[in-house]
Amino acid sequence: MSHENCIFCKIAAGQIPGKRVFEDDQLIVIHDINPAAKLHLLVIPKRHIETLADCLPENPADQALLGRMLALAPNLAREQGHGYADGAGGFRVVINTGPDGGQEVYHLHMHVLAGPRPWKRMG
Secondary structure (H helix, E strand, O other): OOHHHOHHHHHHOOOOOOOEEEEOOOEEEEEOOOOOOOEEEEEEEOOOOOOHHHOOOOOHHHHHHHHHHHHHHHHHHHHOOOOEEOOEEOOEEEOOOOHHHOOOOOOOOEEEEEOOOHHHHOO
16 A cells, blocks of 8 residues: 555544544554444554564664554553553553454554453454
């Protein structure tokens, strides 16, 4: 998919609406339009990266971006009423990569899911 036709790039640019939960200079977070769980957020980098496999371990910018995405997940879950504390609650984070990994949109994104066993609906 070309960068110009990327739906997540268009959402990040404000060309397509998305129910935003969070935004900073690197990331946007929106509600998934086809949720697989009571809470289903998408953490999307503003920079177009097709897959997790395109992130390089020796690239400090990629390391920082992936760390930022993961570090944000607990706060997002907690703010949406699905945090983990004192052995109760919890959430799941998923990054699908490539066709065999279940990736449907070729722009790196992370799913934050919570609610009663949200992974039962995930393939």
